Amino acid sequence: MVFNIQGKVALVTGGGSGLGLEYAKILLRNGAKGVTLADIDSGLGNVALSQMNKEFGPDKTIFVTTDVSNIKQFEDAFRKTIETFGYVDILINNAGILNDGIWEKEISINVVRIHSKCK
Numbered sequence: 001m002v003f004n005i006q007g008k009v010a011l012v013t014g015g016g017s018g019l020g021l022e023y024a025k026i027l028l029r030n031g032a033k034g035v036t037l038a039d040i041d042s043g044l045g046n047v048a049l050s051q052m053n054k055e056f057g058p059d060k061t062i063f064v065t066t067d068v069s070n071i072k073q074f075e076d077a078f079r080k081t082i083e084t085f086g087y088v089d090i091l092i093n094n095a096g097i098l099n100d101g102i103w104e105k106e107i108s109i110n111v112v113r114i115h116s117k118c119k
Ligand SMILES: NC(=O)c1ccc[n+]([C@@H]2O[C@H](COP(=O)([O-])OP(=O)(O)OC[C@H]3O[C@@H](n4cnc5c(N)ncnc54)[C@H](O)[C@@H]3O)[C@@H](O)[C@H]2O)c1
Pocket: 013, 014, 015, 016, 017, 018, 019, 020, 038, 039, 040, 041, 044, 066, 067, 068, 069, 094, 095, 096, 097, 098, 109
């Protein structure tokens, strides 16, 4: 199925780098109204925001420092998206880590964030 994303607003967790940043670029290249990059790493996020502003203009992307394992920060990312763009249509819940040495944190980020989204 092909979705029409013209005018849609997306929130991309882990959007400061890697696949998340690429998803955000693809959404804007295909007509999305706005994208929020929500990432725990504000250094990466600000570099990503500059790249996005350069390619798409200054009013299409915001960056919100967000740890998805912190429900208040996760909710804040939604709140700031709605304040800026008016609504949220798409959540790309992409943030994740692969490090079994810190498995409790890994579960908290990779699994609990999905559960909290489903409530
Ligand atoms: N790249 C692959 O081949 C591949 C394969 C299978 C699954 N995945 C999954 O896809 C997702 C993205 O992969 P990637 O290669 O772009 O990873 P990446 O490590 O390059 O990027 C992950 C991003 O998530 C952010 N992040 C980490 N913890 C966070 C947290 N608690 N809250 C918010 N942001 C957080 C990081 O700062 C980073 O910007 C991950 O969940 C990964 O496990 C990737």
